Amino acid sequence: MTNPSHTPGATSLILADSLDMTAAAPLKAQLLAARGTPLSLDAASVRRLGGQCLQVLLAARAAWQADGVEWRIAQASEDFADAVRLMGCPDLVSDALTPSDFAPL
Secondary structure (H helix, E strand, O other): EEEEEOOOEEEEEEEEEEEEEHHHHHHHHHHHOOOOOOOEEEOOOEEEHHHHHHHHHHHHHHHHHHHOOOEEEEEOOOHHHHHHHHHHHHHHHHEEEEEHHHHHO
C-alpha cells in the first residue's frame, strides 16, 4: 500500500505483516513502481521477515542509492529489527524508530 508522504514527490510504503517467500514478488513490484521517487518504508507491523524479502529490500536500497534518491525504513517492529540484525544487516534499521523508542520513561 502506498500513500503520499510529507516530502513532495515522495512515496510511503506500508510493508505487510508477513514478508515470507510468497511476499517477495509483490514487494518487488511495489518497490519497482516507486522507483525514482524518495521512499519511506513503514515496517511497524512486520512480524515475519524471510530471506527473499530481505534480499528484495537490500536490492531496493542499493538501487535507490545508485539513483541518488532517498530511501529509508522509517519505522520498524521489534520483530523486523531483530530479524535484520540476526541476518547480518543491522544497518538496514539503524535510523528506524522501533516500539522501544516510545516506551514510557
